Amino acid sequence: MRRKRNVAIVMVGMILILLLAVAGCSQKEGSKSGDDGQGTAKLEGTLTIAGSTSVQPFSEVLAEKFQEKNPGVKVNVQGGGSSQGVEATISGAADIGAVSRDLSDEEKNRAKLTVTPIAIDGVAIVVNPANQVSGLKTEDVKNIYLGNIKNWKEIGGIDAPITVVSREDGSGTRDAFTNIVMNKEDIVKSAIIQNSTGAVKTTVAGDKNAIGYVSMSKVGKDIKALDIDGNQAIEANVKSGTYKLQRPFIYITKDNPQGLAKAFIDFVLSPEGQNIIVEEGAFKIK
Amino acid sequence: MGAVSIKDRFIYGLFYLSGLIIVGILVSIIGYVIARGVLVLNLEFILESPRHAGSAGGIFPTIISTLYLTLLALVIAVPIGVGAAVYLEEYALSSSKFAWLVNLTAETLAGIPSIIFGLFGFVFLVIFLGMGWSILSGGITLAIMILPTITRTAQEAILTLPPEYRENSLALGASKWQTIRKVILPFALPGIVTGVILSIGRAVGETAALILTAGSSLGMPQSLFDPARTMSVHLYMLAMEGISLERAFGTAFVVVVLILIINYLANLSLRRLSR
Amino acid sequence: MELITKPGLSNCEKKNRSLIVAENRHRRVDVEKLIEKTLLLSAAVFVLIIALITIFIFAKGLPLFSKIGLGDFLFSNQWNPTKGFFGIGTMFIGTLLVTMGAMLWSVPIGLSSAIFMAEIAPPRIGKTLGQLVNLLAGIPSVVYGFVGLIVIVPFIRESFGGNGMSLLAGAIILGIMILPTIINISRDSLLAVPNDYKSSSLALGATHFQTIRYVIVPAARSGIITSVVLGMGRAIGETMAVVMVTGNSAMIPTSILAPIRTMTSNIVLEMGYASGDHQTALFATGMVLFLLIVGLNLIINRLAKAGTDDGRG
Numbered sequence: 001m002r003r004k005r006n007v008a009i010v011m012v013g014m015i016l017i018l019l020l021a022v023a024g025c026s027q028k029e030g031s032k033s034g035d036d037g038q039g040t041a042k043l044e045g046t047l048t049i050a051g052s053t054s055v056q057p058f059s060e061v062l063a064e065k066f067q068e069k070n071p072g073v074k075v076n077v078q079g080g081g082s083s084q085g086v087e088a089t090i091s092g093a094a095d096i097g098a099v100s101r102d103l104s105d106e107e108k109n110r111a112k113l114t115v116t117p118i119a120i121d122g123v124a125i126v127v128n129p130a131n132q133v134s135g136l137k138t139e140d141v142k143n144i145y146l147g148n149i150k151n152w153k154e155i156g157g158i159d160a161p162i163t164v165v166s167r168e169d170g171s172g173t174r175d176a177f178t179n180i181v182m183n184k185e186d187i188v189k190s191a192i193i194q195n196s197t198g199a200v201k202t203t204v205a206g207d208k209n210a211i212g213y214v215s216m217s218k219v220g221k222d223i224k225a226l227d228i229d230g231n232q233a234i235e236a237n238v239k240s241g242t243y244k245l246q247r248p249f250i251y252i253t254k255d256n257p258q259g260l261a262k263a264f265i266d267f268v269l270s271p272e273g274q275n276i277i278v279e280e281g282a283f284k285i286k
Numbered sequence: 287m288g289a290v291s292i293k294d295r296f297i298y299g300l301f302y303l304s305g306l307i308i309v310g311i312l313v314s315i316i317g318y319v320i321a322r323g324v325l326v327l328n329l330e331f332i333l334e335s336p337r338h339a340g341s342a343g344g345i346f347p348t349i350i351s352t353l354y355l356t357l358l359a360l361v362i363a364v365p366i367g368v369g370a371a372v373y374l375e376e377y378a379l380s381s382s383k384f385a386w387l388v389n390l391t392a393e394t395l396a397g398i399p400s401i402i403f404g405l406f407g408f409v410f411l412v413i414f415l416g417m418g419w420s421i422l423s424g425g426i427t428l429a430i431m432i433l434p435t436i437t438r439t440a441q442e443a444i445l446t447l448p449p450e451y452r453e454n455s456l457a458l459g460a461s462k463w464q465t466i467r468k469v470i471l472p473f474a475l476p477g478i479v480t481g482v483i484l485s486i487g488r489a490v491g492e493t494a495a496l497i498l499t500a501g502s503s504l505g506m507p508q509s510l511f512d513p514a515r516t517m518s519v520h521l522y523m524l525a526m527e528g529i530s531l532e533r534a535f536g537t538a539f540v541v542v543v544l545i546l547i548i549n550y551l552a553n554l555s556l557r558r559l560s561r
Numbered sequence: 562m563e564l565i566t567k568p569g570l571s572n573c574e575k576k577n578r579s580l581i582v583a584e585n586r587h588r589r590v591d592v593e594k595l596i597e598k599t600l601l602l603s604a605a606v607f608v609l610i611i612a613l614i615t616i617f618i619f620a621k622g623l624p625l626f627s628k629i630g631l632g633d634f635l636f637s638n639q640w641n642p643t644k645g646f647f648g649i650g651t652m653f654i655g656t657l658l659v660t661m662g663a664m665l666w667s668v669p670i671g672l673s674s675a676i677f678m679a680e681i682a683p684p685r686i687g688k689t690l691g692q693l694v695n696l697l698a699g700i701p702s703v704v705y706g707f708v709g710l711i712v713i714v715p716f717i718r719e720s721f722g723g724n725g726m727s728l729l730a731g732a733i734i735l736g737i738m739i740l741p742t743i744i745n746i747s748r749d750s751l752l753a754v755p756n757d758y759k760s761s762s763l764a765l766g767a768t769h770f771q772t773i774r775y776v777i778v779p780a781a782r783s784g785i786i787t788s789v790v791l792g793m794g795r796a797i798g799e800t801m802a803v804v805m806v807t808g809n810s811a812m813i814p815t816s817i818l819a820p821i822r823t824m825t826s827n828i829v830l831e832m833g834y835a836s837g838d839h840q841t842a843l844f845a846t847g848m849v850l851f852l853l854i855v856g857l858n859l860i861i862n863r864l865a866k867a868g869t870d871d872g873r874g
Contacts, residue, residue, distance in 0.1 A: 050419075053833065056523070057339040057529055075505075077503055079497060079833075080498065081833020081834045082833065082834045083832075083834050084498075084832075087413075093412060101834070106835075106837040148362050169832035169839070170831050170833075170839060178643070184643075186641060189573060190810050190812060190819075190820070192820055193809035193822070193830060194809070195526075198526040199524055200712075202531075206715055206718075210724065270694060288809050304669075304677060305677045305682060308697070309635040311737055312582060312696060315697075315700065315704075315705070316696070319704060366603045366606050367603075368603075369600045369604070370600070370606065373604040373717075374679065377601070387608055388604045388608060391607040391608050391630030393609065393858045394854060394858050396791055397797065397857070398614070398851065399799070399825045399828075399850060401795070401798075401828050401832075401847070402614070402798075403614075403824040404852065405621075405847060406617055410613060414617075428837075443749075448755070461593055463592070480745070480749070483695055484695070487698045491703070493703050494829055518701040518703055521703055522703070540705070541701060542699075542700060542704070548699070
């Protein structure tokens with residue numbers, strides 16, 4: 001019995017030591033950044049950004065750079081989705097909400113929200129690199145997603161059934177796609193639904209008969225972006241407006257941005273911030 | 287004992303086969319994760335902070351966050367969970383409405399999908415109680431999620447106590463609480479440890495509920511009120527947002543190795559205790 | 562569930578014993594009372610949590626029914642939130658099918674491996690297997706989902722055609738995920754069967770297999786049923802992995818190779834970006850899921866009780 005108790009005490013002790021060690025580690029880190037803060041920066045405090053997972057990687061890189069410039073500042077970047085971002089901004093849990101679609105009327109009515117577009121993102125129609133089709137008309141894409149065109153041979157491909165891949169209802173990317181390509185008509189029910197860019201990418205990269213749509217910034221070697229109506233999915237065409245599939249990334253704040261939130265948004269809109277956005281694959285707002 | 291018939295042999299064969307299937311599944315999944323993850327792995331990956339949204343650098347803060355959240359959840363859930371089990375098994379009358387209700391709610395809690403805990407944690411802890419996305423919100427949510435496991439395994443363990451033990455202790459003049467502390471709990475310890483291991487597994491692996499309650503901020507948490515991103519959430523973000531599938535598997539590798547270590551330690555302590 | 566009844570110690574005896582103890586130890590009574598109260602509070606936490614979850618989920622979900630009828634919500638196969646159609650019929654069926662599919666293979670394999678580990682395998686191998694199963698339980702859903710997406714989905718696509726994201730893929734992955742729950746709990750309850758039962762049966766001339774079948778398994782029935790129910794609960798509630806491999810089309814599947822959407826998938830898929838009625842509808846989906854699990858537990862609770870009564874009567 002005594003022996004058992006000893007073991008129990010040792011175990012509890014180990015856990016406590018581990019806890020302390022962990023606490024010590026992070027505290028050290030904390031005080032270090034505090035010391036550095038006395039140097040160049042005037043800004044101090046914590047800023048929380050929450051919302052769209054499409055905007056999150058951009059916000060994270062922007063936050064990293066912003067924290068390097070202002071060592072007294074800690075920026076927390078949360079995902080959760082556009083709606084969670086709006087919810088959190090209204091409730092005050094977040095200082096800035098990140099949204100990858102236009103605000104709904106209901107959201108606009110709930111509180112006085114200030115909208116600041118920070119970037120433009122193109123939406124690419126993508127297929128497997130093995131697919132011999134390299135371009136489609138908007139009308140064809142629409143008919144594929146309506147379920148009217150079911151086989152690649154109808155539009156110049158091989159004889160194989162098309163696997164239609166779409167995003168979930170409410171996604172900013174889907175919102176842009178249904179508004180611009182589908183004219184708000186319903187996407188065929190048998191479409192595979194994935195709730196993230198990465199999952200759509202993986203699905204299309206793995207299935208040589210699949211078609212999907214993702215943020216242009218995420219097109220890589222494993223998926224191929226199609227020309228739409230003869231326009232390549234590139235920045236110049238997005239900016240000139242000949243490539244119509246695009247949507248804004250926006251930051252929202254309760255009332256007008258102030259203090260830290262304002263400093264951060266100013267940084268994002270500065271040439272340096274906009275360059276970071278371009279490096280990450282989206283396009284400048286102006 | 288009679289001779290083993292052909293039919294029995296066949297059935298034995300089936301039992302062996304099912305054991306083999308389990309091993310096969312485990313080996314192929316772990317093997318796959320390790321084979322893909324080991325390529326990214328080095329000391330910097332474990333000890334450095336992530337850079338560039340996680341596509342460069344390491345995963346150190348996510349390891350610390352995972353530890354914090356898991357420990358907090360256990361600190362909250364183990365006393366309550368074991369306490370509830372002891373109450374149900376040793377104090378409550380089995381016919382009482384209250385015991386029936388607690389058992390039913392415990393079962394219900396065990397069946398509730400993690401996404402619902404996430405929604406609840408978000409609405410109640412993060413927004414309603416104003417805890418924000420934090421280790422605290424995440425830890426409490428996790429504690430709620432692992433409570434049923436801890437209680438149930440403790441209950442099952444207490445149930446297996448031969449009645450003589452309890453009777454002898456009471457007959458020797460020990461009070462009820464002394465009997466529980468000196469006889470029942472030590473006897474039930476292996477069962478409790480099993481519950482804790484299962485819970486750690488769930489805590490380390492949880493994603494849906496933690497994104498909504500602990501948040502997904504990549505920084506190093508400095509207090510209970512800071513948001514945090516666990517390894518599993520990091521893995522999910524890396525993979526689902528297409529940031530880096532490679533690093534996602536690297537992270538998965540670390541998670542799996544951590545689970546291996548936890549299991550090893552738990553088994554070690556179990557062996558010591560049962561000696 | 563027969564978790565509370567203890568063989569050999571009736572409620573009456575319990576009461577008497579506490580009374581005797583109380584009489585003998587006047588001074589200790591206060592401490593003992595305090596401890597009992599504390600433990601009672603621990604148990605009450607469960608009820609409190611369920612009450613809170615119910616209140617908050619219902620408060621968010623119920624307002625939907627002021628806009629659309631309950632029947633339309635439950636039985637309509639039209640899910641088109643942007644146009645105001647909120648019918649979760651297809652997802653209800655999706656959840657049912659994928660759960661059944663998973664249990665179809667994982668319950669037999671899980672139970673037979675539990676029996677293997679507890680009764681047939683040499684103790685060392687049984688223990689090692691147990692540790693491996695705990696490991697299986699520790700692998701995050703996301704990892705299962707990704708392994709499913711990268712290994713099982715392409716395998717189905719290549720071998721059987723279609724996209725591979727399907728009911729079948731979901732059933733395979735889910736089955737793997739609920740195995741540890743089924744195995745661990747049923748094995749523990751098999752191991753807990755007193756050795757006397759086994760040796761008496763063997764002494765009476767029963768074979769090892771007959772002993773397992775007619776003595777040990779029936780004695781461990783409570784734990785085995787619990788393990789299956791918990792496994793079922795996990796299957797119904799699993800989200801991340803299912804979302805990744807089932808394709809999530811909101812329609813009734815025409816074959817096991819067709820994509821499906823479950824209720825949990827519906828929530829996790831759309832919650833991030835839903836607002837207004839759409840969000841309310843997702844909370845309402847959560848409500849239905851919640852009620853389903855409560856109902857299931859009630860039914861099983863009754864069944865298990867009835868089962869033991871028959872067995873003993």
